[in-house]
Structures are given as C-alpha cells and as structure tokens.
Amino acid sequence: MRIRRRGILGIAAGLAAPRIVRAQGAWPRQPIRLICPFAAGGPTDVAARLIADGLSNALPERVVVENRTGSGVVVGTEMVAKAPKDGATFLYSTVAHSVLRVLFNNLSFDPVRDFQPVALLGTIPMLLQVNNKVPADDLRALIAMVRDKPGRMDYGSSGAGGAVHLATELFLHAAGGLKMNHVPYRGSAPAMPDLLNGNLTMILNVASDGVESVRRGQTRGLAISSAKRVPQLPDVPTFSEAGLPGYEAYTWHMLFAPAGTPDDIVRKLNEAANAVVRDARVQQRFTEMTIQPRSDTTPETAAAWLGAEIEKWEPVVKAIGMTPA
Template sequence: MLQLAAGLGALGSARAASASTWPSQPVRFICPFAAGGPTDVAARLVAEQLSGTLPQRVLVENRTGSGVVVGTEAVAKSTADGHTLLYSTIAHSVLRPLFPSLSFDPVADFQPVVLVGVVPMLLMINKDVPARDLQQLIAMYREKPNHYTYGSSGAGGAVHLATELFLQQAGNLKVNHIPYRGSAPAMPDLLNGNLSMFLNVASDGITSVQRGTTRALAVSSTQRLPQLPDVPTFAEAGLPSYEAYTWHMLFAPAGTPKEVVNQLNQAVNQVTRQPELLRRFTDLSIQARSDSTPASAAAWLQAEMAKWEPMVRAAGITAQ
C-alpha cells in the first residue's frame, strides 16, 4: 500500500510539474485542412495571438488526407502533454458515420478544450432563379424533383451537411448534389447558372450578394448578419427549426492533464476577446465564443454529433 501511495503521489507531482511548466516547447496546432482555406486562416490567427501571450510559439501544421482523418489521427496518437493539439471543425462530428473503420475514437481519444467560434451559413441562389424568397424556392424544388442542382465544397463537408438538413426539414426535397473540391470552384457555376443554389459559409458569399451577382434568401444563424441586414434567418423565412453552423474547436489528446487543458482554455478565450482578432474573425464571419469551457465544448460536440450523425446516415452521405 505504501508503494502504491508513493507511486500515486509521484504521478500527481509529475502532472503538477507538467502543468506548471507548460508549455516547455513550441505548441503545434494540427489543422486537417489545406493551407489557405478558412479553417487554416482562423487557426493561424489564433496561433499568432497565442504566440504573443504564451512563453512558447504556437505553430500551425497542415496535415490533410482522407478528409480530416490523417491529421485527426496524428493528434489522437500524439503525446498527451498539451504540445500537440487539433484545430478542427464540424467535420469531427461526422467522422464515425463517414469513416466506420477509424483507428481512433473521435470522442474517447480527445478532450475538447475550447469552442473557438461558430460560422453561420448563407443560402445563395443564382440571380436568375425566379424564387424571391425561401418559400418560393421550396415550392420550386417541390414542383420539379431532381430537376435542379446545388453545390457543396465536398461530400460530407459542412456545406453538404447543412444543405441536406435544409432539404430534409423543408419536406425531403430532391435536388441534385454536385460536390466540388472546395467552395471556390463552386461559385463560378452558381454565377453562370449551372447551380441553382449554394448554401455556403457566410464569409464566402457576402461579397457576391452585396455586389448583386447572387441573391441570398436566408442565413442559418438565429440572428441576421450585420453585413447583410436585409437577409432573414431561416426561422424568419418560414423554417423555424432550421439552424446550422460550421464551427471551430480546439482538441487535446485524451489524458492531457486537466490543469494544462484549463490553461489552454483560458488562453484561447483571452485572445478571442481581443479587438484585433475579433475584427479579423468578423471578416471571416466567425462569431467568437469567448466564454467556452472544456465542459461546454464537450457538450457542444455531443449535441452536434447527435444532430448530424443520424442525418448523414438517413441521407446516405459517404466519404469521397
């Protein structure tokens, strides 16, 4: 018993020492998305601000492949000391239905640290589509099943999920899906009429709506966007149950000392309150959640998984 007590005491001392000396080396954010994309840009903004407040630099490493699997797996199998973290999105909440043979568990192998922010989606249509509001668009799709097309930034991504949820809640509408490799290649097809609809992250659509090259019928958040005050929410447009976001969350490997997780949480919340970062987040349509705790981040993830996993299975969405 004395040996066991001594061992537990040593373990507790080691964890305390680890927490008090963290970070003892540069911290890495593994971003499982391509460099230059919206998630990468946000991760680098947070990392840059943290580098100015922590005693070590925070670096972003893009590690892509099999959707977000390669980068996520790397963090799941890394040392749980707070120096290797995952900066990911809604994609984490649908890993299980999209990739049933994962070598890691998206829940058991991770500790949510902080919900950095949420990003609403903007339903845009080609400017020549005759629908003037959301209800007219729904009626148009209902009248001609499988006649129209919508675009996404990739099968199983946030845009695809948000659109399928809209189609389900609007009465299981049948609209043909055309996946692209990212949002950028889809926009020209929306502009030239090859797509009737694109429910994209708001930051990628605001400019085209302001210029009048596309029209926006609804925004997926509970409040209107300050940049587009005339565009109603889905609830205001007649679909009260619809709400969807992509989101940004920082994860640590399971087993990371609680003290380190709390330090990380407080540091991220602190920098996301800074006016400069808030301004940059506004440009990306990211609504900062500067009061997130590890517990509330975990609850958010569980709620998102409960929402999206059944929808993915019901819609027959598969990874490509």
C-alpha cells in the same frame, strides 16, 4: 530570442493576451502544430490562422497552422488522434467532428474517445447562396424549382460530413425531401469558382465565407440559418422569415488535443485561447466574419457542447442516410 510575428490578418500583434513565460522544462518546449483539416483560404482556415497568430503572441512558442485535407476532415483529424500527447499538436475543427463516427464506419480513431476538447471559440450561421443565373428570387421559388427538377441540380460543399454538407442535407430534408446532387470540395473556397460560373446551383455556405460575394453581387443570398438576421447582410431573411420555419443550423470552431495530453497543458491552452478571443480586435474580426465569439468555455464545457452536438447531428445523418460522397 524569437522575433514576434505580425498577424496575417493585421491584428494579432499587440493582443491583450498576456505572454506566458516559460519555466525550464515547462510547456511549450517547441513550436506548436495546429492541424486544420480544411483547405487554405476557406473560412475555417482564416479563423484558425487568426487564433494561431494570437496564441503565438500569448505563448513562448509559435503556433503554426497546417492544412491537411482529405476524406472530408478525416485525414487531418486522424493525424492529431495519432500524434504524440506532448502538447505539440492540436486540432482546429468544426461541427464536422460531431458526425465522423456515423458518417465513416472504418475510422482508425474514435472522434470522442481519442480527443480532449480544449476550448469552444465561436459559432457561425450558414448562408444559402445561389449563382446569379438561377431564376429563383427567394427561398420559396428555389424550393419549387428544385422540387420540379429532382436530381438535376448540383450543390457544393466543403467536404463530406462538413458543416456545409450537413446543413444542406438538413435543409433538403426539411423542405420536403428535395433531391440535389452533392459535389464535395476540399473546403468551401475551392467551390466558389464553380458557383460563380454557374456550374453549381447553390451552396449553403458558412456565412463568414459567403458574405463578401453576396455584398459584391457575385452571388445572391436567399436565407441565413440563424434565429435572427445578421448585421452584415440585413436584407437577407432568416429561413423562418423566408418560408421554412424552424430551420436553424450552425457550425462552430473548437480546439482539440489528443486524448491523454496532460491536463495542465490543456488548461494552459484553454486559458490562452480564451484570452485571445477576448481581445477586442479579435472579437471585431470574428464579428466581421459572422463568427459569434466565445471566450468563456472550459475543457469541461467544451466537451459538453461537443456531446450535445453529437446528440443533435448523428440522428440527422442516420435519418437522411448521408454517406461520405
């Protein structure tokens, strides 16, 4: 008999999600690999492990997160695209998935044709953070500072084509075509030491990864990319309030299966994932991470969401001339 694991975040044990009893020959027949194409310790990885722990308690087999980074999110995503369609391998990804086909012109897979969206799990705004050595006290002052020194300041990202990269380039474009140097990392967590020590001027971080450093005074938060302020940082204004009206950007978390995975497997995983996200303790942890939980999507509505995001972000990538730096 398999011993049920305790969640790494201390909340997965006892989830309300009902355990699915496995009939002979039914899915899953082996431990499930959940590929996360972001670095361990970053916000996407933390959320992926939270969901994996919940699924491990809801399903008859363990769900194990594997971090496979490289070329933005390409390496991990390619692994899932080429994985057997037997329900043993899935992808946990973000808005980065929606721009892969315009950001990289030599992919060995198609981000739409080779994947089946399973469930949209949550959405997250972005937090503009600067190191404490930056003299700008607000967004307008930062914009003026960057404008006065084009190409002389650096910003960090979680990787080429990721949410941080996209949101920052959109911000620079919206602020009048500002010029900064892009320094990509394998996840936003590895970028934070360089932000703290002043090697990076700023990072337009996934809010779930930036809240604590702002609360502790290690960095300063100048703006949040949602329509309203977030309760975790009530003193940080929205971009509109801070002087850049209309600017909004979000990342999101979604489960994907390789295209061709049997429909009954996709729907069973969708049902289990929705049940995990509905659990009160998961919702509380998501809220603490500034993730707005979603527990009502079907594979069809998740696919529609992905399509809308592709329509939104592909023109931005083309207009900005973004490359996988």
